[in-house]
Amino acid sequence: MVNAVATPALVPRPVRVAGASVCGVSHVRDGLPNQDALALWQAGANEQGYVVAAVADGHGGARHFRSAHGSRFAVDAALSAMRRIAAAWDAADAQGQTRIASSELPRAIVDEWTDQFRRHLESTPITDEEWETLAAGAGADARSQVEAETALAYGATLIAALVTSRQILLLQIGDGDALVVAPDGTASHPIPTDGRLTGEFTTSICRQDAAADFRHSIIAIEGTVALLMLATDGYSNSFRTDADFRQVGTDFLHMVRQDGVSQVEKRLPRILEHASANGSGDDITLAVVHLGETNRFSKARGGAAPSTMRVSEVRAELVSLKKQLQQYKKAVAAVAFIALATLAWTFRSEILAVGRTTPHGDPKTVPVKIKPGEASDTGSQIDAEAAPAAKISVSARHAAQSVKVSAKITFASTPPLKCTTEAALSAPGFPNLGTAQQPLAPASSKGGPIQLDATIAGPKEEKQRKALKGADAEASVEVICDGKSVAHATTRIAT
């Protein structure tokens, strides 16, 4: 992912989800596996862009000798049940949502988990070696306990989130932490606490009536949540205080705004290993969901929550932007140099012919392609809200003082609705030169070749999209060099 250059345009960013799970240093020391599990799922554009994230922590005691399987079954069960129920949840009224959150969904998850562990037990009966290890670790009576309640062997905690365009549904059984981070960086625990969770004591998906031990929270996203984090307790236990842990949420929001979720995801294993080594020693699993924030400065200016931006945050943002701008300038200069060299070679005869009086000459060929189609998955990034959309590809080989690219979708509605989106400007050897909201200007001061690849998304609002269903729509792109329109192309797209 690349960062958007700030402009006043109100362009929703798609939801990004990332995660990692690392084996705790104490587990490595004791020869134990990572008993945590992680599951992430993000729907395509035709499934409303739902996101499901789940983390689970297999219990560490000797009786829970198959908890690494149990935690995997827990996240799988949550993912499966939440996917299944997502549309019904989204459509339900407040009362229905409470019913789903407090009873239907926990029951579905526990049932699914029970099915999974029983199937596993059937296909992989407990071995003599496992019984011996149990007896050595927990005494002779432990076997009869586990035989009477085989679920104990698979015991785990679970935290799961279903994210829709409007809301977050959080479910939790046992310890671990869900954190929501507001756009101003304030992090808080949204799920009610359970007084039974102290020290090493935890509720568990493996106990009878586990569904009744689930806690839940329903959160309206708009304007209140920028980032959601789910973590097994190995993470929070690595910090001196809860405030130290909540700072993680604030810092991660800053990191994803500055570097993007993909970059942060690459660093996650190292971050979590560092915390485990210098903190709890336990396995740590973290899921991060960056919600589709509108442009942060436009939001601050627009008055939605200007007072919530702290001076330090604004300062940090400005420093970050300054850094980006410097990098952008350097990259553009480098590209321009290469481009000029390429151009000089390609058009050496023409340049020689034109001479010094017309250094830039007339615009050369600017092939423009517009391909109708839906936005699709690109790695972990999914433009879930994009349909209808158009992929646009511009290849401009031109030397100019300025290049301006304007790309949009126009719907034949009353009044006409125009949609624009982020576009990535790139040049050979510099695949991620930067991005800009459309129109893109000035993009290059010294010449091409210039490559523009963009996906222009339709309206985000479900209501608007429904209203525009079937309406005529046209995607268009225009390339303007030194104030002259050098290329223009349009195509009809399906809505």
Next chain:
Amino acid sequence: MQKHPGGTLARRELHVIWLLDTSGSMNAEGKIQSLNVAIHETIPHLRAAAQANPNVDVLMRAITFSDGARWHVEKPTSIFDLRWQDVTAGGHTDLGLALKLVAAAMEVPPMPERAVSPALILVTDGYHTNEQDFDEGLEALMASRWGRPAVRKAVAIGRDVDVAALKRFQGDDSEPLRVQDASSLIQAIRWTSRVGIEAASHVFDSALVGSASANEAVEW
């Protein structure tokens, strides 16, 4: 180097508090001397247990109770830094006041909000002096933030011990460890103190339970 997200990282603290009966009856039959020897001998074993769990800071404290109750080691002290000063005996058995003292220490603060469940090891050879103090002290302990989740183990020295009170302190149906001689006292203190430490890494050495009262060479 890039800053890692979050505030200060810290290993989890495991607070172990010995509550030691230093009433006059502990002077009989060399019990108080044996108690001091037991603690001296236990410390290296606890250090070994702590070394096996480098992600846990084992912090020791001690309270003595006779006529009143007082901190013998007040500052939570790393097991690696603990230098044991022998305790002496004399007076009544104000166990209730000791419970009140430890109850106050189990609140947050002074305890951290994040920690491994503390271990409270009670060693006594008799009956507490004041029933009301005991009731109030136990109630305060169980109402404190870390008192209820604490691993609470009791060691009863000799035959004339209020076992019912110790069971109430332990909070479950399990029997307190009964020791009749110096050797088993060492084993008992070592085991009860290790329980908390090893629980932190889920290694529960139950084999030591049997050996705690195995040696009955010298009866009290």
